[in-house]
Amino acid sequence: MSADMWDDIAPGRSVWLITLADLALLLVGFFTLLQANRELDKQELLAGLRAGFGIEEVAIPPMAVASARVDGFAPGSAVADTSSVIAWARDAARDQRTRITITGSTEDRGDFDPVTNSAAILAADRARHVATALVRSGAVDPPRIAIVIDPGKRRAVTLSVGFAGGTN
Structure with a gap:
């Protein structure tokens, strides 16, 4: 490959642009989750999230x-x-x-x-x-x-x- 051929190769995407797109998709997914679950019982949602992360529910005595x-x-x-x-x-x-x-x-x-x-x-x-x-x-x-x-x-x-x- 000669030095003249470098001019013909298109530049790649910037790394920061891919990271920004990933973050934007995560935000869209988070807000979609919130919107989809707004009619659910909040206690059920919290219990499901705790179970998904493997957190055991501890009953706090009154x-x-x-x-x-x-x-x-x-x-x-x-x-x-x-x-x-x-x-x-x-x-x-x-x-x-x-x-x-x-x-x-x-x-x-x-x-x-x-x-x-x-x-x-x-x-x-x-x-x-x-x-x-x-x-x-x-x-x-x-x-x-x-x-x-x-x-x-x-x-x-x-x-x-x-x-x-x-x-x-």
Whole structure:
């Protein structure tokens, strides 16, 4: 190839022009995605994007703002008087953005389920007893209740109301 032939070869495209075209196509694709998904549920869209990137969803517990307690459980018993917390729960659940966490617990020694010899099962039974009383009285809707166990504390059930967010 001689030096005279270089004049006949057309110059190639500039590298910056290809990069600019790629960026423009990415922007068009992004805005198309936004436009196509504007009628979808935003929570579904976020869950799909998280799943696509391999991000596990972690449930953030509601921030506790008030609490109440049911005492008076006999050792090995899951039954106690719940009348004191029904009015409290009804008042706490007036705002639809709140959730109630019911934590059942047992004592360290001698407080276990008589059938299974399990403190965890007795703690869960105590929490379920209180949750059932709240639901039957109409104080709280079942989807707004979370049951947690914490054996080894005291013979009681602790209720805490937390702000979970959302709209009225």
